[in-house]
Amino acid sequence: MERKLAFQRVAIIISIISLLFGSSPVFAELNTDQLRATFEDNSILFSNNSEDTNCSPNAAQSASGAAGELVGEDNLKKAFNYFISKGAPKFVAAAIVGNLYQESKGNPILRQNKGSEPNPLKAGGKYHPWNPSKPAGMGDAWGIAQWDPGVAVLYWQQQAGVQGDVTSLEVQLAIVWWQLQNLAPTSRKNVLAEMTASGNVNEATSIMVKKFFGAGIPRTDIRAAYANKAMSWEPDPSIAAAAASGAATNCSDGSGGGGGTISEGGLNEEQAKKFMMNYGENKNNESQKAMGGYLWNNCNGGGSNCVSFSVFFLNKFTSTKGVYTPGNGEAVVSYLRSNRRVPTGKTPKVGAIFSWNGGRYGHTGVVLGIHGDTVIVGQASCSGPGKGRGDGTQSGGGSGFIRVGKINETKAWLGRLPDEFAYPEVDMSAVASYVGASTGGGGGNVAL
Numbered sequence: 261m262e263r264k265l266a267f268q269r270v271a272i273i274i275s276i277i278s279l280l281f282g283s284s285p286v287f288a289e290l291n292t293d294q295l296r297a298t299f300e301d302n303s304i305l306f307s308n309n310s311e312d313t314n315c316s317p318n319a320a321q322s323a324s325g326a327a328g329e330l331v332g333e334d335n336l337k338k339a340f341n342y343f344i345s346k347g348a349p350k351f352v353a354a355a356i357v358g359n360l361y362q363e364s365k366g367n368p369i370l371r372q373n374k375g376s377e378p379n380p381l382k383a384g385g386k387y388h389p390w391n392p393s394k395p396a397g398m399g400d401a402w403g404i405a406q407w408d409p410g411v412a413v414l415y416w417q418q419q420a421g422v423q424g425d426v427t428s429l430e431v432q433l434a435i436v437w438w439q440l441q442n443l444a445p446t447s448r449k450n451v452l453a454e455m456t457a458s459g460n461v462n463e464a465t466s467i468m469v470k471k472f473f474g475a476g477i478p479r480t481d482i483r484a485a486y487a488n489k490a491m492s493w494e495p496d497p498s499i500a501a502a503a504a505s506g507a508a509t510n511c512s513d514g515s516g517g518g519g520g521t522i523s524e525g526g527l528n529e530e531q532a533k534k535f536m537m538n539y540g541e542n543k544n545n546e547s548q549k550a551m552g553g554y555l556w557n558n559c560n561g562g563g564s565n566c567v568s569f570s571v572f573f574l575n576k577f578t579s580t581k582g583v584y585t586p587g588n589g590e591a592v593v594s595y596l597r598s599n600r601r602v603p604t605g606k607t608p609k610v611g612a613i614f615s616w617n618g619g620r621y622g623h624t625g626v627v628l629g630i631h632g633d634t635v636i637v638g639q640a641s642c643s644g645p646g647k648g649r650g651d652g653t654q655s656g657g658g659s660g661f662i663r664v665g666k667i668n669e670t671k672a673w674l675g676r677l678p679d680e681f682a683y684p685e686v687d688m689s690a691v692a693s694y695v696g697a698s699t700g701g702g703g704g705n706v707a708l
Contacts, residue, residue, distance in 0.1 A: 330430055331496045335366035335404070340490055341499040342433045349530040351491065352455050355464035356436070358487025359472070362479055363406040368429045371410060372401040378427050383410020404432045405473075407445065419443070439472070446474040450632075456528050457634040459664055461487050526610035526629035527695065532636045532662045533652025534695045535628060539563065539572065539638075540659035541649040547659075550576040552584050559642035564659045567592060569640040570613050570624045577691050578611070578684035590615055590622020596682040603683045608635055608667055611686035614678035623674055627681070628662065637663050637672045 332338035336357050343353035364370045371377035383402035402410025417426050420438035424431040440452040448471045455464040465487045469478045527535060539547050547563055548556040555568040566589045574583045580602055586595035593615040596602040612627045625639030640660040650658015665671030
């Protein structure tokens with residue numbers, strides 16, 4: 261990993277050497293073929309956003325589109341609203357802002373230990389990248405995210421496909437957003453997905469400092485304290501409306517926040533909570549209609565039964581309809597395999613129904629999202645006291661809830677690993693509509 265990171269840093273320096281002598285370096289564009297040849301001739305890792313990452317350059321950000329959208333009393337509140345508008349859950353936006361506070365206090369032209377400096381070429385540019393005795397300018401950081409060396413921001417701007425003046429706040433926020441979804445300065449891919457899957461502001465803050473910044477002196481306590489302060493902020497109404505309407509840009513793993521887009525990764529945590537809250541609310545009696553009165557009133561009533569929820573999902577969101585009495589939780593998948601000819605297997609997939617055999621009745625539920633090695637599982641339980649909308653968590657008092665955990669651990673599956681999964685054909689457009697999202701911009705419907 262250290263060797264790979266060293267290669268990445270050298271690659272950044274090499275790619276900006278042509279910028280150092282250009283007539284207008286801030287707006288310069290690199291020739292990708294020439295850049296690739298230079299890297300390959302010197303056995304250095306070449307990273308091209310259109311080949312090695314999930315988001316295309318156009319999907320990354322165009323700062324010209326971001327300009328004028330920044331709202332807030334200061335730069336950090338503008339950053340908070342910006343990331344909310346891109347689809348980040350509130351706790352993720354707060355975690356990003358907490359990290360940016362520690363890095364730069366929100367100053368987009370801050371040079372490490374030297375105050376404000378509007379020219380990034382002065383930050384680290386004095387070092388010759390071909391001289392191995394030189395540390396490639398490390399320790400002379402610049403910008404809101406303190407790119408190190410500061411001239412590296414020009415490389416990242418080119419990689420992200422962001423147009424505009426790199427000294428501007430909106431351009432730098434667009435670069436950070438692209439890096440979070442694609443390739444971080446540490447060479448980690450899609451740190452945003454891990455932050456979103458964490459489910460809370462403190463863990464998301466810690467993930468970013470370790471995997472995005474790789475800070476030598478992290479001061480995570482300061483970052484987390486400011487991130488928690490940011491949690492008390494309310495998003496600007498215009499920004500919140502844009503995010504809720506699905507204006508967010510997310511990568512193909514579906515890791516964005518509530519609303520936004522849904523693609524191969526399925527629902528993210530905020531979307532999954534909303535899914536379960538809507539299920540428990542039973543608006544217009546649609547949850548009860550999807551399963552019938554018997555299952556709706558079983559256990560504590562209000563659909564608070566694991567079989568009730570799986571049947572609801574099947575009848576409302578899949579092509580396997582007319583399921584009403586598949587047995588106890590342990591028997592749901594075997595019923596689908598034997599009686600409805602639904603394909604089954606041992607691998608969790610988005611939209612899959614699972615069963616495990618244990619206890620008195622076993623258990624069943626639905627895989628709502630998979631992000632890396634983290635799974636988000638929607639379920640209900642007769643042993644839970646909740647009924648109604650709740651907040652989407654097991655302790656939140658609703659009919660249904662999500663559990664989040666590692667795929668190969670029992671936490672998300674409510675105590676046991678599944679014995680088998682059924683793979684019905686899922687209408688992800690209907691799932692997206694149910695949580696106020698869309699399937700556009702990130703890969704479309706889930707193909708099981």
